[in-house]
Amino acid sequence: MRHEREGGAAGPAGTPEFNWQAHSVLIVDDEEGMRSFLARALKPRCGLVETAPDAEHAMRLMARLHFDLLILDIALPGKSGLDWLHELRESGFAGDVILITAFADLDTAINALRGGASDFILKPFRVDQILNAIKNCFQRAHLARENFILRRELAGLAADVEGLVGQSAAMESLRAVLRRVAQMPSTVLLLGESGTGKEVAARALHRMSPRAQRPFVPVNCPAIAAGLIESELFGHVKGAFTGATETRNGLFYYAHGGTLFLDEISELPLALQTRLLRVLEERKLRPVGSEREVPVDVRIIAASNRDLAAEVAAGRFRQDLYFRLAVVEIVSPPLRERAEDIPDLVRHFMRQLTAQLGVPALALSNTLFARLEAYGWPGNVRELRNFIERSLILGGFPVEALGTRGDVLAGGMDLPLDEVEKRHILRMLDACGGNKSEAARRLGVSRKTLERKCAEWGESVA
Numbered sequence: 001m002r003h004e005r006e007g008g009a010a011g012p013a014g015t016p017e018f019n020w021q022a023h024s025v026l027i028v029d030d031e032e033g034m035r036s037f038l039a040r041a042l043k044p045r046c047g048l049v050e051t052a053p054d055a056e057h058a059m060r061l062m063a064r065l066h067f068d069l070l071i072l073d074i075a076l077p078g079k080s081g082l083d084w085l086h087e088l089r090e091s092g093f094a095g096d097v098i099l100i101t102a103f104a105d106l107d108t109a110i111n112a113l114r115g116g117a118s119d120f121i122l123k124p125f126r127v128d129q130i131l132n133a134i135k136n137c138f139q140r141a142h143l144a145r146e147n148f149i150l151r152r153e154l155a156g157l158a159a160d161v162e163g164l165v166g167q168s169a170a171m172e173s174l175r176a177v178l179r180r181v182a183q184m185p186s187t188v189l190l191l192g193e194s195g196t197g198k199e200v201a202a203r204a205l206h207r208m209s210p211r212a213q214r215p216f217v218p219v220n221c222p223a224i225a226a227g228l229i230e231s232e233l234f235g236h237v238k239g240a241f242t243g244a245t246e247t248r249n250g251l252f253y254y255a256h257g258g259t260l261f262l263d264e265i266s267e268l269p270l271a272l273q274t275r276l277l278r279v280l281e282e283r284k285l286r287p288v289g290s291e292r293e294v295p296v297d298v299r300i301i302a303a304s305n306r307d308l309a310a311e312v313a314a315g316r317f318r319q320d321l322y323f324r325l326a327v328v329e330i331v332s333p334p335l336r337e338r339a340e341d342i343p344d345l346v347r348h349f350m351r352q353l354t355a356q357l358g359v360p361a362l363a364l365s366n367t368l369f370a371r372l373e374a375y376g377w378p379g380n381v382r383e384l385r386n387f388i389e390r391s392l393i394l395g396g397f398p399v400e401a402l403g404t405r406g407d408v409l410a411g412g413m414d415l416p417l418d419e420v421e422k423r424h425i426l427r428m429l430d431a432c433g434g435n436k437s438e439a440a441r442r443l444g445v446s447r448k449t450l451e452r453k454c455a456e457w458g459e460s461v462a
């Protein structure tokens with residue numbers, strides 16, 4: 001159903017900020033001349049342009065296709081444009097609507113602006129006038145998306161803008177693979193222990209890709225309640241389920257043209273895995289409760305700190321989705337295998353965190369680096385970052401609290417098993433910044449078990 005393409009990122013009335021081709025328009029007017037005039041003006045610019053002579057035909061098209069914008073004549077035969085607009089908004093249509101109106105209907109049109117129209121344009125009008133009105137609508141939608149993305153970005157900003165730090169051979173080869181893969185549209189699966197920088201790598205991949213100007217939307221799968229994941233990802237229409245009081249776009253919508261980063265993909269419930277696979281294969285999705293399919297233009301980068309192949313073998317992860325995701329599989333190496341990166345990382349975090357915390361930097365020495373390189377860092381770079389943060393707060397490096405490499409269970413052979421367990425759990429909690437759910441997940445025990453053990457040792461954990 002796609003029409004001829006022209007104009008690239010910006011049509012004649014466009015700006016470089018958004019892509020006209022990414023938008024779909026439905027023209028509803030009973031005058032054949034007006035329909036073909038508008039269709040001729042829009043088809044070379046927009047990704048999809050359809051026309052309908054009345055509300056009834058328009059409804060049939062909308063049941064099959066997703067439209068970002070309606071250009072709607074107020075004076076339609078049968079149901080009037082305004083009545084229909086009212087019904088559309090009631091049923092949760094969230095797209096833009098530009099009304100076309102004769103001068104006699106001006107008052108009605110102004111009222112309609114309050115009732116959910118985005119703009120109106122008086123007949124007769126020139127091509128540049130309607131293109132301008134459309135451009136404004138598209139730009140507003142574009143800004144809403146950008147705003148959403150920026151808010152999500154803010155939390156991770158300080159940690160991630162500077163990208164991947166480290167000059168070790170392992171990091172150099174990781175960078176080389178990322179650079180190469182970034183240019184391709186393929187789905188990527190990032191594997192590696194927790195805290196090794198999979199999200200940093202995903203962001204770098206996005207920044208180096210042709211989608212760099214479009215959004216990067218991270219999704220932490222286990223952080224979303226199981227019952228809400230589907231609507232969070234795909235969106236929902238009003239009334240789709242109890243509590244769905246209005247139509248809401250999903251994260252796929254916000255990632256349009258860009259990259260969706262699905263972190264901890266192994267935690268996605270099986271039913272959702274099936275739906276995700278369909279979206280990846282058909283490049284279309286259906287918001288919860290909707291009958292309409294929406295085209296999807298999103299690159300997926302998935303990450304897991306579990307061995308996904310083993311999850312497949314255990315029946316917890318769909319094999320077909322695994323194959324679909326693992327078109328390119330990249331492993332982020334643990335910090336203990338690239339200890340030579342530690343000095344660079346320490347300097348990097350020191351710069352970042354002194355600015356953030358407003359405290360003076362601490363003196364660095366080769367002795368300190370040797371000590372840090374001797375430790376195993378089970379929580380990887382995240383643990384190192386937490387260690388530097390704690391050091392800055394304390395005003396000195398608490399190196400005595402660190403064990404040594406291979407001595408993650410510090411204390412050697414003399415320790416009884418329960419003491420080894422206790423030390424390992426406490427260290428993991430430390431590596432996770434005190435986050436019990438995260439520590440329990442990484443230790444492979446339930447949060448309840450972790451809490452019970454901490455209570456036994458009289459440890460109160462935040």
Ligand SMILES: Nc1ncnc2c1ncn2[C@@H]1O[C@H](COP(=O)(O)OP(=O)(O)OP(=O)(O)O)[C@@H](O)[C@H]1O
Nearest residue numbers: 159163164165194195196197198199200305381382
């Ligand atoms: N190479 C790196 N350079 C700079 N910072 C890094 C690097 N690797 C990791 N970090 C930092 O370490 C922390 C953890 O990284 P990140 O969240 O990317 O790890 P992850 O592998 O995605 O972890 P998880 O599996 O737990 O989600 C972040 O603060 C990140 O900025």
